[in-house]
Amino acid sequence: MRLSEFDRAVDAEFGARGRAMLDDLALxxxxxxxxxxxxxxxxxxxxxxxxxxxxxxxxxxxRYGVGRLDPRDR
Structure with missing residues (x-):
């Protein structure tokens, strides 16, 4: 998973609270x-x-494949 895919996945799944989760939630x-x-x-x-x-x-x-661009959209 590339960092850009990770960022898209976080934005898609968690929306506005995603960035705060990256900094605050212990995993x-x-x-x-x-x-x-x-x-x-x-x-x-x-x-x-x-x-x-x-x-x-x-x-x-x-969880899986989230953040990946559809090849048809590239």
């Missing part, structure tokens, strides 16, 4: 770091995305 799956801290520490965007989804109870069907 157990990445060592109780925030998403911003985890990304800065070099943890993959995919792992951070999944940790964020898990912590925020995002349904599994909205």
């Amino acid at each position: 157990a799956r990445v060592g109780y770091r925030t998403a911003a801290e985890a990304l800065k520490a070099g943890i993959s965007t995919r792992d951070v995305w999944l940790a964020l989804c898990e912590e925020a109870d995002v349904p599994r069907d909205r």
Whole structure:
């Protein structure tokens, strides 16, 4: 998952509160770091995305492939 895909996924799933969640929500799956801290520490965007989804109870069907552009729209 590219950082641009991660950003689109956060915006699509969490809207206006997404940016605050990246800075404030501690994620157990990445060592109780925030998403911003985890990304800065070099943890993959995919792992951070999944940790964020898990912590925020995002349904599994909205976790995978989110943020990717449809090839027809490129």
